[in-house]
Amino acid sequence: MNKAISGLAAVSIFxxxxxxxxxQIISVNYSQDEAAxxxxxxxxxxxxxxxxxxxxxxxxxxxxxxxxDDDTNxxxxxxxxxxxxxxxxxxxxxxxxxERTKGRPVVGIARRMKSIKCSCRENRFxxxxxxFSEKELKKMLKDIRHAIHDKKQLLxxxxxxxxxxxx
Numbered sequence: 001m002n003k004a005i006s007g008l009a010a011v012s013i014f015x016x017x018x019x020x021x022x023x024q025i026i027s028v029n030y031s032q033d034e035a036a037x038x039x040x041x042x043x044x045x046x047x048x049x050x051x052x053x054x055x056x057x058x059x060x061x062x063x064x065x066x067x068x069d070d071d072t073n074x075x076x077x078x079x080x081x082x083x084x085x086x087x088x089x090x091x092x093x094x095x096x097x098x099e100r101t102k103g104r105p106v107v108g109i110a111r112r113m114k115s116i117k118c119s120c121r122e123n124r125f126x127x128x129x130x131x132f133s134e135k136e137l138k139k140m141l142k143d144i145r146h147a148i149h150d151k152k153q154l155l156x157x158x159x160x161x162x163x164x165x166x167x
Contacts, residue, residue, distance in 0.1 A: 033134060037125045039141035040118055044091055044125070046148045047080050050155075058083035063147040065095075065140075075099070075108060078144050088121040095131075095140060 047061050059082040066074030077096040082089055093116040098108030114131035132140055 032127060033138075036127070036134070036137050036141060039138070039145060040091070040116075040125045040127070041120075041123075043080070043093070043141065043145055043148065044082060044089075044120065046145065046152070047082060047091075050152070061148075061151075063144065063151055065143045065147045076143075077108075077110075078147065080144075088119045090117070090119050092117050093144065095144075 047059050050059070050061055052059055059080070061080050063078045063080070064071040064074035065076035065078055068074055075098045077098060079094045079096075080091065082091045094113060095115065096110045096113045099111045101109055115129065116127065116132065116137070117129040118125050118127045120126075130137060
């Protein structure tokens with residue numbers, strides 16, 4: 001009997017944890033704002049320029065958004081996935097807001113998540129789903145673009161340092 005109850009409790013916890021993040025998703029009826037679409041194209045192009053990881057047929061990159069230079073002190077995690085369906089490219093941007101745990105300032109726990117899903121056909125972007133208000137979206141896209149530029153600069157510095165050591 002105790003095993004059945006503990007099994008039921010485990011399944012209940014799994015379902016609650018699995019469903020909770022989706023209960024936070026709110027799809028905003030979003031107009032196709034030209035400034036936001038331009039930012040999405042810039043983000044897309046920057047991520048594509050970073051290349052694919054070996055063995056993958058899609059682009060996947062992660063970034064951290066925040067004011068500090070150290071990613072471990074930033075509280076917003078961004079994951080971007082771009083894949084080609086043959087007819088169009090689809091890009092998903094998942095933004096996870098993290099909170100610090102007590103006594104461990106570097107470790108974060110995911111508290112809420114928002115996403116942006118868009119498609120690109122013939123170099124024209126369209127937003128299919130957005131969990132941000134129009135005002136929030138533009139600021140977040142600018143912050144993401146900045147985080148991508150920061151990461152690209154860091155990667156250039158690392159590569160320069162490696163080449164300098166080999167010379």
